Amino acid sequence: MTTINDIAKMAGVSRSTVSRFLNKNGYVSEEAAKRIQDVIHDTGYMPSQSAQSLRTKKSGVIGVILPKISTETASRVVSGINQFLQKNHYQVLLADTSLNHEKEIEFIRLLQSRNVDGIILLGTHISTELMRAIQESRVPIVVIGQDMPETTSVIYPDYLATVEMIEYMLERKYRQIAYIGVGEEDPAIGIERKRAYVDTLKKYHLTVREQWIQLGDFSIESGYQAMRRLMETSSSRPDAVFVVTDRMAIGAIQYLKDHQYRIPENVAIGATGASTLSKYLEPSLTTIDFQNEEAGTLAAQLMMKALEGEDEVEKKVIHSYRLLKRDSV
Amino acid sequence: MTTINDIAKMAGVSRSTVSRFLNKNGYVSEEAAKRIQDVIHDTGYMPSQSAQSLRTKKSGVIGVILPKISTETASRVVSGINQFLQKNHYQVLLADTSLNHEKEIEFIRLLQSRNVDGIILLGTHISTELMRAIQESRVPIVVIGQDMPETTSVIYPDYLATVEMIEYMLERKYRQIAYIGVGEEDPAIGIERKRAYVDTLKKYHLTVREQWIQLGDFSIESGYQAMRRLMETSSSRPDAVFVVTDRMAIGAIQYLKDHQYRIPENVAIGATGASTLSKYLEPSLTTIDFQNEEAGTLAAQLMMKALEGEDEVEKKVIHSYRLLKRDSV
DNA sequence: CTGAAAGCGCTTACAG
DNA sequence: CTGAAAGCGCTTACAG
Numbered sequence: 282m283t284t285i286n287d288i289a290k291m292a293g294v295s296r297s298t299v300s301r302f303l304n305k306n307g308y309v310s311e312e313a314a315k316r317i318q319d320v321i322h323d324t325g326y327m328p329s330q331s332a333q334s335l336r337t338k339k340s341g342v343i344g345v346i347l348p349k350i351s352t353e354t355a356s357r358v359v360s361g362i363n364q365f366l367q368k369n370h371y372q373v374l375l376a377d378t379s380l381n382h383e384k385e386i387e388f389i390r391l392l393q394s395r396n397v398d399g400i401i402l403l404g405t406h407i408s409t410e411l412m413r414a415i416q417e418s419r420v421p422i423v424v425i426g427q428d429m430p431e432t433t434s435v436i437y438p439d440y441l442a443t444v445e446m447i448e449y450m451l452e453r454k455y456r457q458i459a460y461i462g463v464g465e466e467d468p469a470i471g472i473e474r475k476r477a478y479v480d481t482l483k484k485y486h487l488t489v490r491e492q493w494i495q496l497g498d499f500s501i502e503s504g505y506q507a508m509r510r511l512m513e514t515s516s517s518r519p520d521a522v523f524v525v526t527d528r529m530a531i532g533a534i535q536y537l538k539d540h541q542y543r544i545p546e547n548v549a550i551g552a553t554g555a556s557t558l559s560k561y562l563e564p565s566l567t568t569i570d571f572q573n574e575e576a577g578t579l580a581a582q583l584m585m586k587a588l589e590g591e592d593e594v595e596k597k598v599i600h601s602y603r604l605l606k607r608d609s610v
Numbered sequence: 611m612t613t614i615n616d617i618a619k620m621a622g623v624s625r626s627t628v629s630r631f632l633n634k635n636g637y638v639s640e641e642a643a644k645r646i647q648d649v650i651h652d653t654g655y656m657p658s659q660s661a662q663s664l665r666t667k668k669s670g671v672i673g674v675i676l677p678k679i680s681t682e683t684a685s686r687v688v689s690g691i692n693q694f695l696q697k698n699h700y701q702v703l704l705a706d707t708s709l710n711h712e713k714e715i716e717f718i719r720l721l722q723s724r725n726v727d728g729i730i731l732l733g734t735h736i737s738t739e740l741m742r743a744i745q746e747s748r749v750p751i752v753v754i755g756q757d758m759p760e761t762t763s764v765i766y767p768d769y770l771a772t773v774e775m776i777e778y779m780l781e782r783k784y785r786q787i788a789y790i791g792v793g794e795e796d797p798a799i800g801i802e803r804k805r806a807y808v809d810t811l812k813k814y815h816l817t818v819r820e821q822w823i824q825l826g827d828f829s830i831e832s833g834y835q836a837m838r839r840l841m842e843t844s845s846s847r848p849d850a851v852f853v854v855t856d857r858m859a860i861g862a863i864q865y866l867k868d869h870q871y872r873i874p875e876n877v878a879i880g881a882t883g884a885s886t887l888s889k890y891l892e893p894s895l896t897t898i899d900f901q902n903e904e905a906g907t908l909a910a911q912l913m914m915k916a917l918e919g920e921d922e923v924e925k926k927v928i929h930s931y932r933l934l935k936r937d938s939v
Numbered sequence: 940c941t942g943a944a945a946g947c948g949c950t951t952a953c954a955g
Numbered sequence: 956c957t958g959a960a961a962g963c964g965c966t967t968a969c970a971g
Contacts, residue, residue: 284948285948286949294957297958298956298958300949301950301957304950306950307951309957325719327719327723328723329725329947331659331661331664332949335658335948335964335965341724350689351682356679356684359679360678360679360706363679372704374704375701377689377692379693390654394659535890558887558890561860611964613964615965623941624942625942625966626941626966627940629966632966639941658963658965660963660964661963661966664947664949664963664964665947665964665965666965941970942970942971943969945966945967947965952960953961954960
């Protein structure tokens with residue numbers, strides 16, 4: 282393998298000079314530069330990142346911790362992160378927890394031993410251990426999707442968007458609005474969205490019924506079951522349901538179709554996620570678009586700022602959203 | 611940051627001993643081991659990968675080059691790769707070309723300078739420059755999805771699966787079978803699948819009509835347009851269409867729905883990809899499942915073998931597939 | 940069973 | 956404008 286020493290020898294200079302040339306710092310005479318340039322071109326030399334990294338403590342790599350890469354949301358976010366990072370000559374090192382919370386902490390440590398320059402975490406929960414691991418990190422950490430205290434985070438407007446969805450349903454004359462959510466382990470989705478649902482009903486003086494709040498576990502099947510409970514065990518049936526993810530909404534819709542309910546005539550469905558799927562379902566799904574790819578880009582941008590040592594990196598950035606009004610509400 | 615020197619000092623041994631302990635090679639007395647163990651535990655010490663990598667020329671990182679991470683196929687493959695790799699304590703470094711062919715070659719070089727131990731490439735085309743870059747690589751490369759000469763590859767059974775799909779259509783009594791494909795830049799999809807389509811028609815003595823072969827560019831819209839050409843400009847209309855990707859099939863279906871054709875009564879649709887979407891479309895899509903996640907796992911497995919220096923790493927592995935018979939055919 | 944020494948490929952003051 | 960030297964944190968023969 283060609284090293285800086287080979288280049289130096291072939292160009293007839295010292296390796297300090299080659300290094301200066303490479304990093305464009307310090308002086309290098311034009312003739313020397315020319316010779317070095319040529320040799321590098323001929324050999325296809327590329328400096329060893331490990332050596333550079335050992336020396337400079339910078340690797341040009343950002344670790345990304347996520348619950349599951351084969352998920353539309355996650356892969357979109359990573360795409361956004363990656364686009365921005367690549368422009369800045371950084372690369373992404375993947376760390377997939379397979380939805381295992383404890384692995385997040387493990388990875389925060391592991392990634393540091395791999396000398397990443399920073400870590401972007403797609404948040405799924407909040408715990409004191411996780412917060413501690415983040416505080417103890419010697420590289421900057423940006424969290425996406427959870428409002429982690431004391432941490433630079435890109436937050437989705439869960440509350441606002443949900444309010445708008447519920448108000449849109451009210452505007453469309455639905456009054457019996459039910460809710461399919463998830464547990465509180467995921468505060469952004471489990472707590473914020475539910476709070477928005479409850480608050481909005483109250484604001485318009487509608488009763489909040491416990492049986493109209495059903496929880497699932499993000500799976501399609503759990504959406505199906507939640508809808509079943511809503512339709513079979515409630516004393517009175519809802520005429521609209523807000524579902525906190527597109528996937529669970531698919532399950533819910535499946536239940537309705539299996540039982541000959543028409544959407545939105547009998548039951549309207551509003552969802553969250555703006556998956557590709559949502560557009561091609563029948564009826565097409567009214568859903569909240571959190572623009573995950575842009576959120577990823579934004580997080581990468583904050584990361585770059587942090588790495589450039591900017592002090593005024595905002596701690597909290599609320600990302601935008603759009604309500605995609607389609608045919609299911 | 612704690613280094614091996616700190617650990618050595620705190621445990622009262624030399625750093626050689628700590629290193630031996632860490633790598634479980636060479637002798638370390640029980641007492642020494644115990645003291646080292648404790649110190650490591652207390653400090654949370656993790657060896658610097660850059661230093662290890664510089665010294666041993668191994669990084670524990672595999673580069674994955676792909677056309678677009680936010681694609682269902684790619685993210686599934688990466689998920690499979692990652693699962694297997696993580697078990698073996700390797701991690702994935704992402705390289706997304708944004709569909710830019712030239713970047714594949716660039717990344718093969720860049721990843722090597724980052725000292726990856728191997729590269730897995732989700733293939734999208736074949737060119738002599740690319741093949742040269744692969745030959746010149748000093749780390750093992752495994753290609754997924756294209757039959758790259760001289761290269762360890764995991765290949766999808768494009769030909770076989772397409773034959774089965776066409777035969778299934780024939781079995782279902784369709785005789786006017788058209789084809790929506792892509793250009794030949796992607797040999798696996800553009801050449802193999804088309805060849806299978808043509809061969810099968812011939813085998814059953816059916817005429818192959820040029821107007822019934824329409825090409826798109828992987829986009830939903832191009833599927834729409836291809837179907838339009840099939841239905842509007844052909845002298846006689848097909849009663850079934852095989853589409854080489856689910857995405858283009860969605861476009862094709864959209865066209866049919868927009869023009870009040872019924873699926874499969876007027877036109878049957880067979881696709882490829884087994885996207886999540888395909889199951890929830892109406893009608894649900896009959897499609898070929900290439901089991902991308904497993905293909906990824908398989909590629910990772912071959913990579914591990916290559917890294918362990920096994921000589922008998924198979925050069926070509928044809929992966930399996932399933933035909934998902936649903937309602938669109 | 941253990942430690943001193945060399946070296947992996949770089950960068951960075953420093954002296955000239 | 957340029958080069959010699961030190962050092963980043965490891966591992967690996969080698970000598971004891």
